[in-house]
Amino acid sequence: MSLIEPILVPPSAVRDTRMSGGEHPSPFPLLGSERLRVQFLRSDRLTPPDRRRWANLTACAAPGNVLAADWCLSPLLEDYPARLAVVCDRAGGWIGMLPIAYERLPGTGWLGGWHTWPLGAAHAHTGLIGTPLVRAGAEHAFWEALLAQLDARPGLAGGLFADALPLDDPATLALVSLCAQQGRALHGWGGFARSAWRPDIPAKPRAEMLMRSRMEEQEALLAVAHGPLKLAFHRHAEDCGPWLAAFHALERGGGSLGAAPFAPATLRSVIAAGQQRGAVRLASLAAGETIVAMAAWLVSDARGYGLALGIDARARGFAPHRMLMRRIAKHARHEGMVQFDACAAAGTVPDLMWPEQRRFARFAVAIGGPCRRALLARAMGALDSGASA
Structure with missing residues (x-):
C-alpha cells in the first residue's frame, strides 16, 4: 500500500x-x-x-x-x-x-x-x-x-x-x-x-557526462564574457552584512530564485542566528569582479536545507546558479553530508544536476x-x- x-x-x-x-x-x-x-x-x-x-x-x-x-x-x-x-x-x-x-x-x-x-x-x-x-x-x-x-x-x-x-x-x-x-x-x-542530493545515489553516467560537458562549455563562455570564475565561502560573522547587501541587490535586479517570500529583515535574522550557531553556509560565485550567483543553506545533523538562491539577471542565460550548485554539491560531499534538500517550491522543474527526488x-x-x-x-x-x- x-x-x-x-x-x-x-x-x-x-x-x-x-x-x-x-x-x-x-x-x-x-x-x-x-x-x-x-x-x-x-x-x-x-x-x-x-x-x-x-x-x-x-x-x-x-x-x-x-x-x-x-x-x-x-x-x-x-x-x-x-x-x-x-x-x-x-x-x-x-x-x-x-x-x-x-x-x-x-x-x-x-x-x-x-x-x-x-x-x-x-x-x-x-x-x-x-x-x-x-x-x-x-x-x-x-x-x-x-x-x-x-x-x-x-x-x-x-x-x-x-x-x-x-x-x-x-x-x-x-x-x-x-x-x-x-x-x-x-x-x-x-x-x-523536489530535487535533492545524496552521496550514495550517483547520477546516471550518460546524463552526468552530457551535463558536465554542457556546464564546462557554459563556464568557459561566462569566463570569456566577464572574467575567470571564483567561488567564495563567507564563514565569518562580519561577512553576513555584506553578503546580504549583495544578495538583496540581486533580488532587486530580478535575480531571486528562492527567497522572495522572505522579508529582508526575516532572512537577515535567520542567517545571523544560524551563523552564530554554525548552522548556516553562505557562498557566492563571481565571474571576474561581478558576482553572478549567491546561495545560503542551513546545515544540521549532516543534512543540508536550501534557504536562498539568487543570480545576476544579466547572466541568466549562462545558468550561473547551476554552476554554483555544482560546487556546493562537491562541498557537501567533502563536508560529509548524507542529504541535501534543495527546499525548492513544489512544482519546480527537477534539475538534472540533482537527480534524486525527495518525496x-x-x-x-x-x-x-x-x-x-x-x-x-x-x-x-x-x-x-x-x-x-
Whole structure:
C-alpha cells in the first residue's frame, strides 16, 4: 500500500472516540510512564519560559527539520503568526511542537480544518518541511497526544491537514503507523517531489557526462564574457552584512530564485542566528569582479536545507546558479553530508544536476467521532473525483 493513498476504513470499523454518556476520552492520555498534555500557544504571545522550552526542544530534537528550530522559525512567525500545537511532559518540558491554524481546505469551499505549517506564501514558494520539531524517539507519542486532543475538542475542524511531510522522515512514518494502529482514516491529497542530493545515489553516467560537458562549455563562455570564475565561502560573522547587501541587490535586479517570500529583515535574522550557531553556509560565485550567483543553506545533523538562491539577471542565460550548485554539491560531499534538500517550491522543474527526488505527502487525518470522519471522507472523495475529472 502506498503511503500517499488513502487508508479507507468502513464506517463499521471506525472507532467511536466517545465514552458512555456522550463524553470524550481525556485529551491527556497516559503514554508510557508520563502523562502528556497539549497546549495551543499563540506565536506572538510566547512567554520567556515558553521560549526557553522551545530552545531546549531544539537542542534535543530529532534530525530532519532544522527549519522548525526556535532560532529559525521565530523570525518567520513574525511575518506569519500562527498557533503552536505543543505537547508537554509532566514537568512542562516540550516534547514536540507544530505550527497549526484553522483554515478552509482549498477545493472544497466548505470544509475547514486544522492545517499544519500555515505560513502562507512562505510555505507555498520556499518548500518548507512540514514535520513537527520533536524529541528523538517521541514521534509516536507526539502524534498520539495531539490527535487525542483534537478528537476530544475538534471545534469546527473536519480534520487535521498535514502538509509537506517527507516520506523518509520518522515523524511521517510514526503518523502513518499510528493511524493504522488506531483504525484512523488517512487520506492523501496531492503529494509532490523536489530535487535533492545524496552521496550514495550517483547520477546516471550518460546524463552526468552530457551535463558536465554542457556546464564546462557554459563556464568557459561566462569566463570569456566577464572574467575567470571564483567561488567564495563567507564563514565569518562580519561577512553576513555584506553578503546580504549583495544578495538583496540581486533580488532587486530580478535575480531571486528562492527567497522572495522572505522579508529582508526575516532572512537577515535567520542567517545571523544560524551563523552564530554554525548552522548556516553562505557562498557566492563571481565571474571576474561581478558576482553572478549567491546561495545560503542551513546545515544540521549532516543534512543540508536550501534557504536562498539568487543570480545576476544579466547572466541568466549562462545558468550561473547551476554552476554554483555544482560546487556546493562537491562541498557537501567533502563536508560529509548524507542529504541535501534543495527546499525548492513544489512544482519546480527537477534539475538534472540533482537527480534524486525527495518525496513528500499531504495527509488529511480523521479526527472526532464517526459523523465528522464520514464528512471528511466525503470531502476527500469529492476532491479526488474533481482531480481525476
